[in-house]
Amino acid sequence: MAFMKEYVDILRQHGIQPTPQRLAIAAAVLHSAEHPTADDVYEEAREYSTVLSRATVYNTLNLFVEKGLLRMQILKEGTAVFDPNIERHHHFIDDDDGTIIDIPWGWLSVRGRERLAEFDIREMQVVVRGRRKK
Amino acid sequence: MAFMKEYVDILRQHGIQPTPQRLAIAAAVLHSAEHPTADDVYEEAREYSTVLSRATVYNTLNLFVEKGLLRMQILKEGTAVFDPNIERHHHFIDDDDGTIIDIPWGWLSVRGRERLAEFDIREMQVVVRGRRKK
DNA sequence: TCAAGGTTTAGACAAAGTCCAGGAACAGGC
DNA sequence: GCCTGTTCCTGGACTTTGTCTAAACCTTGA
Known part of the structure; x- marks a missing residue:
């Protein structure tokens, strides 16, 4: 997975040791515009064919937040979402589909x-x- | 529990049949300034010595929201809080103690x-x- | 008295997230 | 290369929050 090279650098720049699991998670979340939940990240990162457990996804997302790669946002009922946009900004949440x-x-x-x-x-x-206007 | 009379009227005005459980829940949440969680309400309402189950607390809080007595707010990780202030307003959340x-x-x-x-x-x-300034 | 709604209950269930002990991987020093 | 200690990952147990369901329990009105 050559395109992972980019993520190796990003992790190193933030003082995070790159591992296959962390790279898969980085690829799943860092360029997402979809504010994924931990479970969304788990599903997508597994497609990058790495052995990966749920616990590692939670640990890694929390690590990324701690190191400033991600922000955790509390916007949905029952679950946190992760936002790779770390600039300050506002949020709209659609009542229909979240x-x-x-x-x-x-x-x-x-x-x-x-x-x-x-x-x-x-x-x-x-x-x-x-609601978004149709 | 004579002071409950007040809540009988409030419930009726909102088209809700008063029951002992609903009155205990109303007393626990409607004049609270503390943005209680469902579990906080459960604990407090039980002090009004009524037989009360967790399921009823959830059902009733959702009913109160539906009837416009309460607003549900998504401000804390992992749990919804209920706000008897139904006027529009903003929120501050303390990082230290929530x-x-x-x-x-x-x-x-x-x-x-x-x-x-x-x-x-x-x-x-x-x-x-x-954080709140000390 | 009886039937029909509405209400409450306990317990089963589901989803989100944390914690832990054991094992795998790896870096640095020899 | 080969230890050794550290870091990392894993499955599974566990906790918390919330929903669902079937049964039981009122009320109310005919």
């Missing part, structure tokens, strides 16, 4: 932050729910 | 909604994460 769509940071601006002086803010995002 | 705090709608304003023309928006809120 599809999550990134909204660029610049599209929306939040005024009134100065009223939140009692908090040390780590992140802030607008969460929009509804 | 405490959820309501932010009044008027404190923040979101500009740029016109860029979301591709969506039929049902609700929109700002989600802020970080």
Whole structure:
């Protein structure tokens, strides 16, 4: 799998030892626009024909989050999703099918932050729910 | 439990037949400022010395949501929380202990909604994460 | 009194995620 | 090359959150 070379570099740059399992997971999640769940990643990474367990998927996704390769987002009921877009941005979630769509940071601006002086803010995002127009 | 009278009226006004279980659950959740989980509600409602099962708590909370008495919010990993504040508002979640705090709608304003023309928006809120200052 | 709805229950089940002990793989030093 | 210690991966047990189902338990009204 020659195209994996790219992921070897990315992992090394983030201080992560590349292994076949981690590369398969990286390939499944890092360029995804679909905000996959851990189970989605498990299914896709297994297609890259590597021996892979569920526990490793969870361990690795958490490692990627810790090392700044991914963000975990709490947007769906019952399950976390992983987002390779680590720039700040907002989210839209479709009520019908749960599809999550990134909204660029610049599209929306939040005024009134100065009223939140009692908090040390780590992140802030607008969460929009509804339906995509057909 | 005379103070339950108040809840009898609230349930009736929302087209819900009052029962001892529903009243215990109403008392546990409707005036809470703590964004309880289903399990929190189960624990508290049982203190009102009613026979009560987990299934009834889930059924009843979902019924309350459907009838507009509560909102379900997806803010914590792994579990839904229930919010008796049905006015629109924003949320702050403390990274340390998971405490959820309501932010009044008027404190923040979101500009740029016109860029979301591709969506039929049902609700929109700002989600802020970080730490409370000591 | 009886039937029909509506309500509650225990327990089975499913899904998401964590934890653990054992084994495999691998890097560095000789 | 060959140890040795560390890192990594695995299956399976376990926990938590939530749903489902069949049976039982009210009410209510005829």
